[in-house]
Amino acid sequence: MKHNALHMTLLLDYYGELLTEKQKTCFDLYYNQDLSLGEIAEEAGISRQGVHDTLSKAEQALLDFEQKLGCVARENRLQQLLQTISAAAQELEGTPQAERILDAVRKIKE
């Protein structure tokens, strides 16, 4: 089930606020804290099947948000282009312009 954990946690970073509290909690325990379905069931006081269903719905919701809004894809592309800008600015190191550019790139990445 946990076949694309990195992508899922990225999606959670972007769209987590749009999930229900219960979905968010299950998702965090499963993907970030690496608890098993059984452990989450015990912690949340629901059945193992209930945890499984909650996680499935949350995953589908996150994938739908990304399909509709595309924030993660846009962010990945942005990071690549910022990398291009940083590399070019570093070749101009020592100029005040390069410093301003690298400073702006840092602020964008924050």
Added chain:
Amino acid sequence: MKHNALHMTLLLDYYGELLTEKQKTCFDLYYNQDLSLGEIAEEAGISRQGVHDTLSKAEQALLDFEQKLGCVARENRLQQLLQTISAAAQELEGTPQAERILDAVRKIKE
């Protein structure tokens, strides 16, 4: 009612896909095509009050999405910092590095 049209159309650009078809249509007719509530009511075959309620719900939904996800605020900040990068790169015009930087900025803005 149409007190912050520019902000609303920006929100629609980002989060429109999360609205219902009916909300999206009313919103577009009102904010982008500048039809009156009465004209939209006639076009959609619903009451003027129905259009008003649909628009209010859509506006609230868009504001909620922005409060939770902050895409528009992040985009505004990104545009400012890209402006800083462009200005600095233009001072270095003629160097191949500046060309690479300006090209990357153009691609980000697309």
